[in-house]
Amino acid sequence: MSPFKPSVSYRHTATLIDNKLYILGGLDSENIVLDEFFCLDVSVPFNTQELPWQDLSNINLVPVHMSAALARGGANNDTLFLYGGTTPIKTMSLVYTFNSRNFAWSIPKITEITVGINMIRKYSLTGIIDNNGKLYLWGGMTWGAATGDNVLNEMLVLDTIKLNWNSGSIINAPTPRREYGATLLPDNKIIYLGGDTGNVVSYDINLIITKGVPLKLSEVYIYDTINDSWDTKIVSGNIPSNRGTFSTVLGM
Numbered sequence: 001m002s003p004f005k006p007s008v009s010y011r012h013t014a015t016l017i018d019n020k021l022y023i024l025g026g027l028d029s030e031n032i033v034l035d036e037f038f039c040l041d042v043s044v045p046f047n048t049q050e051l052p053w054q055d056l057s058n059i060n061l062v063p064v065h066m067s068a069a070l071a072r073g074g075a076n077n078d079t080l081f082l083y084g085g086t087t088p089i090k091t092m093s094l095v096y097t098f099n100s101r102n103f104a105w106s107i108p109k110i111t112e113i114t115v116g117i118n119m120i121r122k123y124s125l126t127g128i129i130d131n132n133g134k135l136y137l138w139g140g141m142t143w144g145a146a147t148g149d150n151v152l153n154e155m156l157v158l159d160t161i162k163l164n165w166n167s168g169s170i171i172n173a174p175t176p177r178r179e180y181g182a183t184l185l186p187d188n189k190i191i192y193l194g195g196d197t198g199n200v201v202s203y204d205i206n207l208i209i210t211k212g213v214p215l216k217l218s219e220v221y222i223y224d225t226i227n228d229s230w231d232t233k234i235v236s237g238n239i240p241s242n243r244g245t246f247s248t249v250l251g252m
Contacts, residue, residue: 033066177244
């Protein structure tokens, strides 16, 4: 049997659970939207030129999609939570879960605590989960004939243990944006930086900026998950150029 070679190129999601890196959805090099689902066991030595991917597409419940948000959560911190994304499949659910113990996908029933939460599907946002199992989904973009293309400034909070929706404060929040960088800090605060305004910046197939100006990195924005509040910090030193569609990782 020949080894599995993924078709996905970009706009997929990737999350690590128990030494396995799970990758889902995205686009291939010809901009075809995919429903591939596969993983890599990073606990086993491997050659980076010939990665031993495990194809899980045959158990995938999630339709073709791209630019979703994926995070690890649940009562035992062993469940993938997929939110949003853009898709041509009108029946795609807003949230899916994947149990990494029994390798099963499901569509959770989630209750709404805050009345009037915007449940319109969003994409190009980053899901950050705190130490209490709450998934924070800020900003992003909507797309569709009914909603149009809108970049948002709102905070959705999904409790991945109690399975309920809530909303967070947007007082003093950054301007609306998508495709920003975001990372959880040790004190349960989330740092946000960069991104773009959606209708200004576009990218070619190699993710090179072709027009417009992405957002600056001279400011960073801190969301306090405990006190539900925002703060802005000015950055000093050698500030990188403006940018969007990048990822951030906290060094220990």
